[in-house]
Amino acid sequence: MEVAGYISSIFIGIALGLIGGGGSILTVPVLVYIFKIDTLAATAYSLFIVGATSIVGSISYFKKQLVNFKTVLVLGIPSIFSVFLTRWYILPTIPQEIFRANGWPVTKNILLMILFALLMIFASYSMIKKDEKIDESKSTVKTQNYQSLFIKGIFIGLITGLIGAGGGFLIIPVLVKNLKLSMKMAVGTSLVIISINSLAGFLFSLSHFNVEWIFAIKIASLAILGILIGSYLSTKINGEKLKPAFGWFVLTMGIYIIVKETIIK
Structure with missing residues (x-):
């Protein structure tokens, strides 16, 4: 089973590099069901x-100047704050056994996995449906959307903190549809936000479990x-064509x- 887990870990990275988001949502199921x-x-x-x-995935976008740092700050700051509250206060206060239904215990682990599954179903929809055509030459942020972006940052941080998913499938649509970033700029910016949120969430978790x-x-x-x-395959294969198939898998x-x-x- 460990071999399957290691292969799956490589596949998670391939999916993330090839389609720009969504691959990380498989990380928790791999850790729970394969590595136990x-x-x-x-x-x-x-x-x-x-x-x-x-972080590694964002390096090439840094070099190509495909990261919007203003958006990283506006979306990232509320996200980090929300991740902190979730990992430090909300998760520790959830009881191990939440309630019983006909003698069947609903535990914290079950609740988190069901939340995770519901998020996977939501994410799969965003992957399966056809995206609107985006003019790749447009990369100007609409500043009047920053208040809405701040609120969405809090929500994204909550999701990241609760279930450990990067949230690229949530962030990219916000950047493309609300802020009108080009898809390449959105992917690069999203990777930076994901890396900041995720590593901050991990640091906030260190006092609550022993790391191997x-x-x-x-x-x-x-x-x-x-x-x-x-990332290499993305230069040879159109990742957008593979996204619906990956969405059905998710x-x-x-x-x-x-x-x-x-x-x-």
Whole structure:
């Protein structure tokens, strides 16, 4: 099973590098179901893995000046604040057993996995549906949208903090549709925001669990290898054409998690 987990870690990076977002949403299921890690710890490891991978993935966008730093600040600051509140205060206060339904205990782990599955289903929809055609020459931010962007940053930070997902599938539509960034600029900016949010969330989690650093670095390294492969393949293959197929895969995984946590379990 560990071999399958290592291969999956590379695939996560490939998906992230090839289609620009969504790959990291598979990190927690891989850690929980293949490596058998506790769900709460898996969200923390996921933050480290996603953060490290996103930093490497953003380097090429830095070099090409495809990162909008003003947007990083406006979206990133409320996101980090929200991640901090979630990892430091909200998650620790959720009881291990929330309630019982007909003698069946609904635990914190089950709740987090169901939330994660619902988010996967939502993310799959954004991948499957056809995107609007974007003029790649447009990369000017609409400043009048910053108040809305601030609120969305808080929501994105909440999601990142709760379930350890980078949230690229949430961030990119905001940057493209609300701020009218080009797709390439949106992907580069999104990777920077994801890396900041994820690594901040991981740091906020350190006091709540013991890190197996060798394991974390090993998985992160494989995911980084994957994103380098994915970034190379993106110059040969149109990632947008693969996004719907990946979306159906994510949808299937989301449904599987719900069934496993509520029926099979």
